[in-house]
Amino acid sequence: MEILLAVLLGGFFGFALDRVGANNPNNIINMLKLTDLRLMRIILGAIGVSSILMFGALSLGLMDVGHLSIKEAYTGVFVGGLILGVGFALSGYCPGTGLTAFAVGRKDALFFLLGGFVGAGLYMWSFQSIKDSFLFEKILGGKVSLGVIENSGYEAVFQGMNGNLIGIVLGLVFILLAWKLPAKLRG
Amino acid sequence: MSIVKGTLLLASAFLLAVLIVKPIGVSTQFVIFDGIVMDSVNPDYVTESTKNKTGYESQNAYLNKSGGKYAKSVANPINYSFVFVVAMMVGAFISSKLRAKDSTEDKAVPTVWREKFGGCKVKRYTVAFLAGILVLYGARLAGGCTSGHMMSGMMQTALSGYIFAAGAFLAALPVAIFTFKKKGK
Numbered sequence: 001m002e003i004l005l006a007v008l009l010g011g012f013f014g015f016a017l018d019r020v021g022a023n024n025p026n027n028i029i030n031m032l033k034l035t036d037l038r039l040m041r042i043i044l045g046a047i048g049v050s051s052i053l054m055f056g057a058l059s060l061g062l063m064d065v066g067h068l069s070i071k072e073a074y075t076g077v078f079v080g081g082l083i084l085g086v087g088f089a090l091s092g093y094c095p096g097t098g099l100t101a102f103a104v105g106r107k108d109a110l111f112f113l114l115g116g117f118v119g120a121g122l123y124m125w126s127f128q129s130i131k132d133s134f135l136f137e138k139i140l141g142g143k144v145s146l147g148v149i150e151n152s153g154y155e156a157v158f159q160g161m162n163g164n165l166i167g168i169v170l171g172l173v174f175i176l177l178a179w180k181l182p183a184k185l186r187g
Numbered sequence: 188m189s190i191v192k193g194t195l196l197l198a199s200a201f202l203l204a205v206l207i208v209k210p211i212g213v214s215t216q217f218v219i220f221d222g223i224v225m226d227s228v229n230p231d232y233v234t235e236s237t238k239n240k241t242g243y244e245s246q247n248a249y250l251n252k253s254g255g256k257y258a259k260s261v262a263n264p265i266n267y268s269f270v271f272v273v274a275m276m277v278g279a280f281i282s283s284k285l286r287a288k289d290s291t292e293d294k295a296v297p298t299v300w301r302e303k304f305g306g307c308k309v310k311r312y313t314v315a316f317l318a319g320i321l322v323l324y325g326a327r328l329a330g331g332c333t334s335g336h337m338m339s340g341m342m343q344t345a346l347s348g349y350i351f352a353a354g355a356f357l358a359a360l361p362v363a364i365f366t367f368k369k370k371g372k
Contacts, residue, residue: 002267013200013211014278019286022192023279025297032356032363038190043338045194045343050202051342054335058204071330073338073347081336081354087321088355089362090314092297092336094225094333096213098271098319099272107295111312115319117224118218122320123327127249135328139350143284146344157346167344174341176192186364 014100023101025092025108032089034185041178048174055167058149070154072142076135146170201338208267210343212335215257216272222250222261233261249327273295303367329354 020042023028030036057063070079088094093101093112101109130136141155147163148156156163188196204211222245226232236244239255243262250257260266292298296311304310326332329351331340337355340348 001358002208003270005267005272006267007274007277008201009204009211010209010274011273011278011281012203013277015282016196016200017275017280018279018282019188019331020197021188023283024292025191026292026299029297029299029363029367032359033367034360034364042193042197043189046197046201047341049194049198050205050338051344053198054205054342067205067207067209068343069339070343070345071336071347073345073350074330077329077331077336077347077350078354080325080327081351082325082358084322084325084329084332085355085358086362087325088320088333089359090366091318091322092299093315093318093322095217095323096272096275096332096334098322098365099213099276103276103280104283105294106269106297107308108297108311108315111315112319114314115321116323117218117221117319118316118326119323119325120214121221121319123324124218124247124249125219127252128245131248131252140346144346146346149344152222163344170344178190 004130012098014103017097017100018104022097023104023106025101025106028092028094028097029089035187036181037181041181044174044181045178047174048178050171050172052168052171052176058167059164065149065152068149068152068154070143070145072153073139073144074135074142075137075139077139079135094110097183201342205339205342210335210339211271212268212331212339213272213275214323214332214335216269217323218249218257218327219260219264219269222247222257223264226261233258235262299367303369 017023021039027039031039091112093109098109098112102113140157144155144157145163146157147161147166149163201211233243233245235242238244241255241259243255243258245251245258295308296306300311329336336348336351
């Protein structure tokens with residue numbers, strides 16, 4: 001049953017990535033150059049819509065709070081984000097869209113994926129020597145959400161604030177940003 | 188596809204995943220794939236274990252962490268997260284067959300690259316390969332990528348998602364602007 005869900009949900013996600021143009025490195029690079037914000041608007045809007053509906057479902061008890069999975073915040077999240085950002089900008093691919101771009105026939109995506117397997121391997125090899133370094137110092141408690149999400153088991157950055165409400169309000173902010181962003185910020 | 192339709196389609200993918208199973212994530216599966224390759228070359232790379240709570244252990248410290256959860260996935264590749272990522276490729280392939288083809292686009296050297304650096308495939312492939320190393324090393328150091336940290340994380344109001352997005356865009360915007368700057372500007 002779980003494998004069937006993986007096929008359906010994964011297949012749907014891949015389908016969606018192709019349809020919104022995220023497989024196309026031109027769209028990613030033009031987004032990062034700020035010369036075509038179409039994809040940026042779709043991504044911001046999608047975070048907003050899914051956030052509002054997810055926290056809405058949580059508030060109404062329609063969703064199992066155990067499905068949430070908040071990742072840990074530590075220094076390496078920021079440093080890793082910087083490193084990823086450089087490769088993301090040079091190639092126009094992220095791990096997910098590298099896979100789906102290869103699937104739709106982009107040949108350079110194959111080389112991106114081969115590099116990806118090497119990069120993941122380098123990380124596996126280096127983990128032993130960096131695991132006790134500053135890179136893994138937790139930030140504000142680590143696995144934290146912004147507001148308090150009841151029964152989630154996660155701590156909150158803003159104690160005493162309703163996590164569902166924060167999720168819905170931020171969702172609206174993301175949608176507003178997506179709506180108000182111009183077609184491009186640079187020429 | 189219009190921006191509104193695209194937004195709703197992408198939002199549905201992230202929403203359905205978390206409603207039914209768990210948030211979407213991709214980059215861990217590159218490690219699982221590497222582990223499967225390593226284990227096929229060296230059968231002692233991942234083994235059953237009584238020490239770890241998942242029942243599997245690895246010679247590799249990263250696969251062995253968190254009670255050997257990655258070691259377990261390497262030993263059992265037909266698991267939700269790995270199949271999910273393989274299915275993504277199938278879904279994208281089906282989508283591409285059902286839509287109009289973009290015949291003007293070169294499948295080896297993207298237009299935005301060609302305009303700046305020309306049509307040399309080797310140059311593009313080399314940079315794509317090096318970029319792949321950076322992207323997956325960075326994603327694993329961060330504990331997630333664009334899907335897991337940025338989209339799934341910010342959707343759940345995870346602090347880590349915001350920190351990751353800040354790092355990724357802080358690097359990606361200037362690098363993209365500088366690298367692909369039009370000549371003479």
